[in-house]
Amino acid sequence: MLTAQKARLTKILFAVQLTVMAAGVVATAGVLVKSRVDTLRRRHEDSIASADAPSACKGATGTLALLRAWLDGAELPLPVPGPQPPVDDAVRARGAALFARHCATCHGTHGGGDGPTAAMLIDRPATLSRGVYELRTTEHESLPTDRDLFRTITEGVHGTGMPPWFALPERDRWALVAHIKTLSKEFAEDEAPPPIEPRAPTPTPERVAHGAQLYGDGGCASCHGPSGRGDGPAASSLVCQSGEPVKPRDLRLGRFHRSTRLEDIYTTIVTGLDGTPMASFVKVMSPDDLWDVALYVQGLAPRFVERSDGLRCPQAPIARDPDEAIGLRMLMHSLQPTN
Numbered sequence: 001m002l003t004a005q006k007a008r009l010t011k012i013l014f015a016v017q018l019t020v021m022a023a024g025v026v027a028t029a030g031v032l033v034k035s036r037v038d039t040l041r042r043r044h045e046d047s048i049a050s051a052d053a054p055s056a057c058k059g060a061t062g063t064l065a066l067l068r069a070w071l072d073g074a075e076l077p078l079p080v081p082g083p084q085p086p087v088d089d090a091v092r093a094r095g096a097a098l099f100a101r102h103c104a105t106c107h108g109t110h111g112g113g114d115g116p117t118a119a120m121l122i123d124r125p126a127t128l129s130r131g132v133y134e135l136r137t138t139e140h141e142s143l144p145t146d147r148d149l150f151r152t153i154t155e156g157v158h159g160t161g162m163p164p165w166f167a168l169p170e171r172d173r174w175a176l177v178a179h180i181k182t183l184s185k186e187f188a189e190d191e192a193p194p195p196i197e198p199r200a201p202t203p204t205p206e207r208v209a210h211g212a213q214l215y216g217d218g219g220c221a222s223c224h225g226p227s228g229r230g231d232g233p234a235a236s237s238l239v240c241q242s243g244e245p246v247k248p249r250d251l252r253l254g255r256f257h258r259s260t261r262l263e264d265i266y267t268t269i270v271t272g273l274d275g276t277p278m279a280s281f282v283k284v285m286s287p288d289d290l291w292d293v294a295l296y297v298q299g300l301a302p303r304f305v306e307r308s309d310g311l312r313c314p315q316a317p318i319a320r321d322p323d324e325a326i327g328l329r330m331l332m333h334s335l336q337p338t339n
């Protein structure tokens with residue numbers, strides 16, 4: 001980060017420090033009553049909102065402006081990392097230190113998903129020690145690639161507390177990838193299969209109409225609802241492998257795990273979000289069908305305009321997400337210079 005940005009970040013953060021500390025104390029004391037959480041949440045949001053511009057995507061170039069744009073629903077540019085540096089013990093040790101500083105508050109010291117901040121989130125942090133990953137470009141029930149992990153860390157996960165860590169130097173994000181892989185024995189026993197490489201077709205009205213039909217007949221509507229609002233008949237009874245209840249995303253809201261890029265929606269439908277009820281449909285639908293249903297789903301989501309730098313800005317404001325606000329607060333807190 002540039003020094004000027006850092007200074008600005010520090011200034012804005014100063015005002016909210018106390019809230020964060022208070023939240024930490026309350027969480028550790030184990031006296032989190034729901035109303036208290038709600039109050040804290042509201043305060044968190046207030047302080048971010050007061051430090052905010054009306055349309056965050058406007059002129060969003062610095063770190064802080066990009067983070068605000070993300071909070072307002074913008075989709076971040078795809079990371080284009082250089083070659084992955086070789087992993088040795090020093091890299092893993094650096095990853096472990098970074099994890100303790102930036103990530104353990106949610107994911108827990110050993111990746112058990114049980115850090116002190118976890119209790120404040122509606123969507124619980126991923127249990128990294130289980131080695132089951134939602135966001136992969138690899139087939140159902142397999143491990144993610146290192147690049148998949150790098151992307152998740154860089155871009156965060158919209159609609160959840162997982163904030164985007166693009167402000168960390170690239171080599172630190174790679175070190176975190178190396179460390180995360182030591183948290184679960186799966187990575188020692190197995191390796192990631194080759195990633196899928198989606199090539200989007202040209203959309204036509206016929207393909208979208210066919211997608212709509214598949215969406216209804218193919219079972220999507222039973223969970224995601226006839227109009228994509230996440231209110232299908234099966235929606236209220238869904239649970240993750242961890243036993244946590246989960247709701248199908250409201251596809252009309254525009255806070256997609258990856259993004260509303262067609263290739264990303266297709267990847268979700270093809271690979272499934274492992275550990276959640278969102279299955280892979282690769283054995284159920286033909287490749288053309290999968291693209292058609294992806295086209296239809298993209299049409300349900302709000303419109304985004306992609307800038308030349310790859311930042312995708314929502315055309316109309318998207319409601320803020322309370323988990324995202326908490327995640328961003330934790331990120332800004334832990335990115336502050338310690339000296």
Ligand code: HEC
Binds near residue numbers: 105135136153162
């Ligand atoms: C404020 C809480 C919070 C912090 C801090 C945080 N995470 Fe997360 N993280 C989450 C949540 C919540 C999810 C689950 C997202 C979902 O449901 O898809 C998650 C998911 C993930 C995933 C897995 C996504 C998948 O494919 O299933 C990875 C990897 C990850 N985080 C890495 C990190 C790393 C590395 C850091 C530190 C640099 C970090 N997280 C910091 C909350 C947090």
Ligand code: HEC
Binds near residue numbers: 218255294
């Ligand atoms: C059994 C219920 C169920 C069915 C059937 C189902 N989904 Fe899902 N889907 C979910 C759940 C639950 C999630 C969210 C998981 C989470 O939040 O971690 C989800 C997530 C998604 C996402 C991710 C949105 C984002 O945030 O990026 C897309 C896209 C999606 N589903 C499309 C489909 C399509 C298309 C079909 C039909 C081919 C379908 N789903 C069928 C339950 C279902």
